[in-house]
Amino acid sequence: MTAILEVREIVTAYGQSQVLHGISLVVGQGEVVSLLGRNGAGKTTTLRSIMGLTPPRSGSILLKGRELVGHKPFEIAKLGIGYVPDDRRIFPDLTAEENLEISRRLAQKSGGQWTIERVYKLFPVLERLRASKGNCLSGGEQKMLAIGRALMKSPELMLLDEPVEGLAPLVVRNVMEVVREIQRSGVTILLADQNLKFCRKVSARGYIIEKGLIHHHGDMESIWQNEEIVRKYLAV
Ligand SMILES: Nc1ncnc2c1ncn2[C@@H]1O[C@H](COP(=O)(O)OP(=O)(O)O)[C@@H](O)[C@H]1O
Ligand SMILES: [Mg+2]
Numbered sequence: 001m002t003a004i005l006e007v008r009e010i011v012t013a014y015g016q017s018q019v020l021h022g023i024s025l026v027v028g029q030g031e032v033v034s035l036l037g038r039n040g041a042g043k044t045t046t047l048r049s050i051m052g053l054t055p056p057r058s059g060s061i062l063l064k065g066r067e068l069v070g071h072k073p074f075e076i077a078k079l080g081i082g083y084v085p086d087d088r089r090i091f092p093d094l095t096a097e098e099n100l101e102i103s104r105r106l107a108q109k110s111g112g113q114w115t116i117e118r119v120y121k122l123f124p125v126l127e128r129l130r131a132s133k134g135n136c137l138s139g140g141e142q143k144m145l146a147i148g149r150a151l152m153k154s155p156e157l158m159l160l161d162e163p164v165e166g167l168a169p170l171v172v173r174n175v176m177e178v179v180r181e182i183q184r185s186g187v188t189i190l191l192a193d194q195n196l197k198f199c200r201k202v203s204a205r206g207y208i209i210e211k212g213l214i215h216h217h218g219d220m221e222s223i224w225q226n227e228e229i230v231r232k233y234l235a236v
Helices: 043-051 073-078 096-107 116-122 124-128 139-151 169-184 196-202 220-225 227-234
Strands: 003-014 017-028 032-036 058-063 081-084 157-161 188-193 205-210 213-219
Touching: 003 043, 003 188, 017 032, 017 043, 017 188, 017 213, 032 043, 032 196, 043 073, 043 081, 043 157, 043 188, 073 081, 081 139, 096 116, 096 139, 116 124, 116 139, 116 169, 124 139, 139 157, 139 169, 169 188, 169 196, 188 196, 196 220, 205 220, 205 227, 213 220, 213 227, 220 227
Parallel strands: 032 188, 032 205, 081 157, 157 188
Antiparallel strands: 003 017, 003 058, 205 213
């Protein structure tokens, strides 16, 4: 396995309050890897640390061997990481298509493999809603638009924060297909979620986080079958 992302012993704090106490994980080229844990475990903070939005106080984050710590979020995005935050940040007054278009322009690189047409092929619902304003889209549609928007920058690695949280079962299945399709296109994915069923369906490996520490990692099937771990770190 060739690593695309290596997170080594990162320590991250909000002011005086230390939240990550030395998180390490590896994501191989082409993998979908899950970061699983309950609310407040540190999943979002881990993704924000990778993006440089909440820079770690110590530790190292390597993207294809290149150190990310010390770089600004926009620089990290330019190096090929697409981030889909859990709160989506769709522009409410722009249409779905304008939301996609603005992202392509911000990426400032032409000839990326992802185009609006390709995003519409992946999300036919967005094509139907291309002229609808962001604030008229449902939660699920906004999540898809946020993923589509990140793809418009043709990232090599995508960080997805709670992509199916709050979605109806039918829409969850839809997002599953989308994640698989994105993986097939060659994009690597690190997924933060607490939905074990969803993670098991889309990813082969996972890390279990609790109170800012990784407590276990392995293939999703063995995590799924490990009742003790599920009860201790995942069940509500
Ligand atoms: N902006 C913040 N300021 C202070 N503490 C925060 C902030 N964001 C998150 N935390 C705390 O950090 C811990 C981890 O949160 P988070 O990374 O959001 O967990 P998760 O995404 O797994 O639910 C929680 O205890 C949370 O209260
Ligand atoms: Mg979170």
